[in-house]
């Protein structure tokens with residue numbers, strides 16, 4: 001399929017691509033630096049066009065997220081109702097740590113070179129106004145599997161359920177059209193994981209490995225699978241979805257391999273509840289056993305304003 005027009009900026013629903021870059025930056029605490037950053041992110045649509053036009057089949061997309069600590073100084077806009085720094089979740093055995101980050105660029109394309117080029121042009125514009133906190137390159141692994149070998153992303157919302165789950169609406173009018181983003185970079189202990197039988201791995205995830213079929217939930221009060229722990233309901237019993245665009249990263253030679261978790265949501269509390277259930281457990285004490293083989297080394301929250309709000313940050 002050839003698109004005539006490049007994908008708009010801030011497209012939460014952009015397709016899952018073969019390659020992605022997750023770039024987290026810290027902004028220098030200096031008014032001039034903040035001005036440069038503001039005009040750069042307000043002009044992200046032009047920067048995106050520079051790169052996406054070079055191959056319209058490559059599904060280039062970029063989403064900019066703004067962190068809680070810099071929100072007021074950078075945007076001058078009302079704070080999104082739920083925006084706050086990542087809250088550490090400390091379980092008996094595992095901890096979801098909170099780490100710094102002022103800006104997130106989620107850069108996606110079918111082509112690695114397109115992601116590379118966009119990141120290069122972006123960092124050239126930002127110059128010394130920022131420092132790189134983390135720069136992770138994700139890749140598609142076969143039929144969208146994570147490096148634990150399971151298909152990842154199956155239960156994501158589709159159709160009308162997608163904006164319903166990811167896009168803030170009238171409940172917070174000044175932030176409407178935007179989305180909360182939570183990222184965590186997980187490192188895997190593949191040796192430990194491989195020492196488990198396929199049946200044990202399937203019980204941990206809650207789906208079969210080869211053909212990706214959902215398994216029944218365990219009895220209440222028993223050890224729950226990752227899938228069950230992450231099935232969240234509101235006070236009316238309605239299931240609350242989020243959008244996950246996780247990607248594998250790393251290289252066998254470096255010894256560092258993992259899953260970059262990225263969740264988009266209309267309600268930050270939903271992802272926070274998932275983290276509580278994974279790290280503290282449900283019932284408390286029975287944590288998600290995926291964590292015995294996956295350790296988060298980052299944890300940051302952001303808010304991605306709508307494309308028009310982002311563009312309006314710089315009146316020029």
Ligand code: HEM
Pocket residue numbers: 146148150151152153154155156184186205207226227228230231242244259261263271274275290294
């Ligand atoms: C090491 C990191 C992680 C890996 C490898 C991983 C992998 C998976 C896999 C294989 C599935 C089943 C297929 C699917 O529906 O996508 C799944 C489901 C899911 N995961 Fe994760 N995940 C990770 C971290 C997280 C985190 C941190 C959260 C939330 C804070 C999360 C939320 C979910 C949700 C909501 C589902 C769907 C549950 C349902 O069936 O309704 N995952 N994950």
